[in-house]
Amino acid sequence: xxRWALLLLLLLLAACSKGAEADLPSIGEARSLAAEWxxxxxxxxxxxxxxxxxxxxxxxxxxxxxxxxxxxxxxxSPYGAEIAALLREPDDASPTVLRAHAIxxxxxxxxxxxx
Numbered sequence: 051x052x053r054w055a056l057l058l059l060l061l062l063l064a065a066c067s068k069g070a071e072a073d074l075p076s077i078g079e080a081r082s083l084a085a086e087w088x089x090x091x092x093x094x095x096x097x098x099x100x101x102x103x104x105x106x107x108x109x110x111x112x113x114x115x116x117x118x119x120x121x122x123x124x125x126x127s128p129y130g131a132e133i134a135a136l137l138r139e140p141d142d143a144s145p146t147v148l149r150a151h152a153i154x155x156x157x158x159x160x161x162x163x164x165x
Contacts, residue, residue, distance in 0.1 A: 052096070069123040070162050076118040080133045081155035083118070087111040088148035095145075108141045129158045 087108065094104045119125065119133045136151040 056131050058118055066131065067105075070127065070129075070165075073122050073127070073129065074125060074159060075127050076121050077133075077155055077159045080115050080118045080136065081152050081159060082109045084136055084148050084152035084155065087143075088145040088152065091142060091148065092145040092151075094142075112137065112141070129155065 084127060089098065090104060090111070093099050099107075115133065115137055119137065120128070122130050122133070123143045125134075132151060132154050136148070136155075139147060139151070
């Protein structure tokens with residue numbers, strides 16, 4: 051009985067780590083898009099971009115982040131929560147706030163890659 055419980059535990063742990071590894075591309079994509087969104091908002095605040103371009107880029111970033119979130123095998127994970135928090139930001143969120151999300155996703159991404 052103990053052997054079966056231990057085997058089940060090992061299988062669950064293996065499945066969890068594979069899920070996180072499988073989510074690395076989506077985490078990286080969300081991180082990159084958060085940084086892009088921050089750059090768009092920064093340039094928009096300086097008056098360097100047209101309203102149409104800004105609106106289009108914000109919508110595109112948000113849609114791609116939503117797609118990345120939907121593709122996660124572990125949406126209830128810390129990185130899933132971080133991506134969800136990113137999606138709750140308003141379109142005109144501060145570049146600093148958006149970059150903070152990108153930094154946290156990069157930290158998670160790095161920790162999963164080194165595990």
